[in-house]
Amino acid sequence: MTLHTRIRQHFLASIETKQKALTQLETPLVAAAQRVLSTFNAGNKILSCGNGGSAGDAQHFSSEMLNRFEKERQGLAAIALTTDTSTLTSIANDYSYERIFSRQVEALGRPGDVLLAISTSGNSANVNKAIEVAQQRGMSVIALSGKSGGTMQALLTTNDIELRVPSDSTARIQETHLLLIHCICDLVDHLLLGSAND
Numbered sequence: 001m002t003l004h005t006r007i008r009q010h011f012l013a014s015i016e017t018k019q020k021a022l023t024q025l026e027t028p029l030v031a032a033a034q035r036v037l038s039t040f041n042a043g044n045k046i047l048s049c050g051n052g053g054s055a056g057d058a059q060h061f062s063s064e065m066l067n068r069f070e071k072e073r074q075g076l077a078a079i080a081l082t083t084d085t086s087t088l089t090s091i092a093n094d095y096s097y098e099r100i101f102s103r104q105v106e107a108l109g110r111p112g113d114v115l116l117a118i119s120t121s122g123n124s125a126n127v128n129k130a131i132e133v134a135q136q137r138g139m140s141v142i143a144l145s146g147k148s149g150g151t152m153q154a155l156l157t158t159n160d161i162e163l164r165v166p167s168d169s170t171a172r173i174q175e176t177h178l179l180l181i182h183c184i185c186d187l188v189d190h191l192l193l194g195s196a197n198d
């Protein structure tokens, strides 16, 4: 296979995954954006976490909330649990890697807050532990996942929102997760500022 062919395959597979995701995730995506906005309106906050590329997505989301997306608006309360290396290394060193996010949720999570939990497989133990602790603390969960939903999907309740990308490829799922995040950012801006600013 030529390099050009490989590139074409990547693009076409990404387009196909996003088209399938549009069909399946349009309605839960509206629910996710409404949950995000109602969380901020109630004076609560969003904590986000994930591993590897999903850690980047967790930070991408929080920066667009804390600062801004495409429109001028107030900063919104969001914290990525993936950024403080002193905290992450001490929790992993003193307890376990599995607790790096959940220990922060124990300290920061309040009833009415939301955990944005990101895992392409749904099988990251540290993300799933954070979900369990969040639920115990009266928080709800917006889960970005893929593949079979992994062990994460069994943890979610009717109070939670699952956005599971219909693909088995980690890369394609991550690419679609970023699109879902940008949709949420746009819907939040639209709901907050109204159509006059479109």
Ligand SMILES: O=C(CO)[C@@H](O)[C@H](O)[C@H](O)[C@H](O)COP(=O)(O)O
Pocket (backbone or CB within 6 Å): 051, 052, 053, 054, 118, 119, 120, 121, 122, 123, 124, 127, 170, 171, 174
């Ligand atoms: O970005 C990538 C692959 O594209 C990797 O860094 C990937 O995020 C890591 O392998 C993660 O540990 C995978 O975790 P998860 O998505 O299954 O929860």
Ligand SMILES: [Zn+2]
Pocket (backbone or CB within 6 Å): 060, 064, 182
């Ligand atoms: Zn962005």
